[in-house]
Amino acid sequence: MSDRHTVSMTINGHRYEGVCEARLTLADFIRHHCGLTGTHLGCEHGVCGACTILLDGTSVRSCLMVAVQADGATITTVEGLAEGNGKLSPLQEAFRDNHGLQCGFCTSGILITTTELLEENPDPSEAEIRERLSGNLCRCTGYQFIVDSVLDAAARLRG
Amino acid sequence: MKPPAVKYQRAGGREEAIALLGEHGDDAKLLAGGQSLLPLMSFRLAQPGVLIDLNPAADLDHMGEDNGHVVIGAMTRQRTVETSRSIADNLPLLSEALRYVGHVTLRNRGTIGGSIAHADPAAEIPVVLLALDGELVVEGSSGTRVVSSQDFFIGPFTTVLEPTEILTKVRIPRSAAGTGAAILELARRNGDFAIVTAVAVIHLDQSGKCDMVRIALGGVESVPARLQDAESVLLHAELSDDAIQGAAEAASAAVDPVSDIHGSGSYRRDMTRVFVRRALTQAVDRAKGGAT
Numbered sequence: 001m002s003d004r005h006t007v008s009m010t011i012n013g014h015r016y017e018g019v020c021e022a023r024l025t026l027a028d029f030i031r032h033h034c035g036l037t038g039t040h041l042g043c044e045h046g047v048c049g050a051c052t053i054l055l056d057g058t059s060v061r062s063c064l065m066v067a068v069q070a071d072g073a074t075i076t077t078v079e080g081l082a083e084g085n086g087k088l089s090p091l092q093e094a095f096r097d098n099h100g101l102q103c104g105f106c107t108s109g110i111l112i113t114t115t116e117l118l119e120e121n122p123d124p125s126e127a128e129i130r131e132r133l134s135g136n137l138c139r140c141t142g143y144q145f146i147v148d149s150v151l152d153a154a155a156r157l158r159g
Numbered sequence: 160m161k162p163p164a165v166k167y168q169r170a171g172g173r174e175e176a177i178a179l180l181g182e183h184g185d186d187a188k189l190l191a192g193g194q195s196l197l198p199l200m201s202f203r204l205a206q207p208g209v210l211i212d213l214n215p216a217a218d219l220d221h222m223g224e225d226n227g228h229v230v231i232g233a234m235t236r237q238r239t240v241e242t243s244r245s246i247a248d249n250l251p252l253l254s255e256a257l258r259y260v261g262h263v264t265l266r267n268r269g270t271i272g273g274s275i276a277h278a279d280p281a282a283e284i285p286v287v288l289l290a291l292d293g294e295l296v297v298e299g300s301s302g303t304r305v306v307s308s309q310d311f312f313i314g315p316f317t318t319v320l321e322p323t324e325i326l327t328k329v330r331i332p333r334s335a336a337g338t339g340a341a342i343l344e345l346a347r348r349n350g351d352f353a354i355v356t357a358v359a360v361i362h363l364d365q366s367g368k369c370d371m372v373r374i375a376l377g378g379v380e381s382v383p384a385r386l387q388d389a390e391s392v393l394l395h396a397e398l399s400d401d402a403i404q405g406a407a408e409a410a411s412a413a414v415d416p417v418s419d420i421h422g423s424g425s426y427r428r429d430m431t432r433v434f435v436r437r438a439l440t441q442a443v444d445r446a447k448g449g450a451t
Contacts, residue, residue: 003166022167022210025197044160045198052264058238059264064197068167069190069212113264134349135262 007071011036012080020067027051029067030077038078038108042137049136052109053077059116078108081115091115091153100149102140110136114150122158126151162200166209172218173298176211176325181300183209185322190214191234191273194265219272219327222246228330233272237284238263240271249333252340252360256287259342262350272326275311278318278382280417281352285312286377287342289385290358293331299324315381338362338371339446343438344378345430347421353378354422357434359442361398369393374406374435379416379427388413389435398443407436 008017011034018033025044030036030053042048044063051062054076081089088096091111101107110133117124117132124132129150133143170176180187188207190196191214199205213219219234222243229250231240240246241257260266260274260283274284275295288295288308295306300323311318320326334340340360344353356377364370372393374386389410396402411432416424 005167021164023162023165023200025162028161045201046194046265049262049264058267060268061194061264063201064193064265064268066162066167066193066197066210069193069214116263131349132263135264 005068005071007068009070009073009075011075012077018067022066022068024067025063026053026065026067026070027062029070030062030075033067036077036079040105040108042105047137048106048109049113050106050109052112052136054112054116059113076112078111081111089115090156091118091150094153094156095146095149098149098152099145100141101146106136106138110138110146114153117150118154118157123154124150160201162197163203163206165200165207167212168209169212169215172216173325173327176213176216176219177298177300177323179209179211180323180325183211187211187322189276189325191276192236192265192269193273194261194269195273195277195279213325221328224249224333225330228332230328230330231271232328233276233326234270235272237266237269237271237274241266250291250331252291252334252342252358253287253331256283256342256358259283259344259346259350259353259356265350271329275329276318276320276326278312278314278316279352280315280381280383281354281356281378282383283342283344283353283356283377285383286356286358286375288329288331289383290340290360290373290375291331291334292373293329295326296328296330297324298327303327305330309385312382312384334360335362335371337446339442339444339448341438341441341445343434343441345434352421355379355427355430355434357431357438359435359438361393361439361442361446363398363443363446367397369396369398374410374439376410376414376431376435379414379431381415381417386410386413386435393439398439400440403436403439403443406439407432410435 016034040050042050046061046064053062186208190210190212219232221232247254293308342358345355358375360373362371372390377383389406392406416427418424
């Protein structure tokens, strides 16, 4: 019998509270307790990058934290990237326009990873984009269109 | 792929962590960045009864200088160290090495102390610590001790840490002016664990002879290790291409390589020769160029 913990966190500007076992991963809390199923789980051991979220502004693998560790945190998931009213973020627009996704399973993690990249570095080289994407597995695209999408998004964001 | 049932306790600081370890002993596992521990728990390779979360311990998250040493708190994030201006200036080898550690997202969370205490034979930070002659500050209920990096790692995933002790900080001496250092790694993909990590640190005297050399290797043997046989080839010698090749041969002959799915023992032995040679060549170039 493990102990239970009350946790609360702010995800995409909304406050969520739940009671969970210590062993519940943050990824499962986000998906099952908060119903935010845009964050995907591929490998559940920190290799595939599909569950990447922003925790207090930096990217983390949500399968490599337990939810109780995120008590009080501010989180952004893929659902929080667009402003709302049906308008995608410039990065999401660029992925749509450049065919940067096929099945879409890895896309939420890749969008989060590259959102962080473009915040740190508004003008990344192709090599820098590829290095950053090395932590996110995509089995459809061969990455070329993802790299194109990020380069295009960077150009759009720089205006 | 879900972690097993476990109890969870926060340690607000170093002393609280030591007290909790005293209370739970062997049944507890310290949770630092969790980038290795959580996967081990999900695979059920680790099933601790209690997780003692060090993340709230602000007194373990610091970087500074003390008496010619760079001091880094055990809970300092790898990414924080990697992007630190002062580390880039004072310990550029460490900044360079951290880029080989997993991916940015893992380094955002992973800690310096966590990687050292976990002691994965293929991890980069322990190898760099050996090459820079760093020391580890270890604290427990019976007091504080300082352990040389050469004595710290005793087996795969095994260190001299007692179940009731905690690694609180690392101390790394600042390199003398004109020291050249280099790290080179062979891995199947960017961010993968190393098949070979070779690190060389070299200083030349005014006549151009080597008056200090440290060579450390990771990924090849079951523990990260200094290669003293290879070092002795170079010490007090002129660092010609032949001398460097001789040291690389000595390194290759001295290792006791592991075999696994990523590479056979004989492949690791061959790659030891190649990567030690390349790391030495780059370190010598940097020593001659005056850049560390």
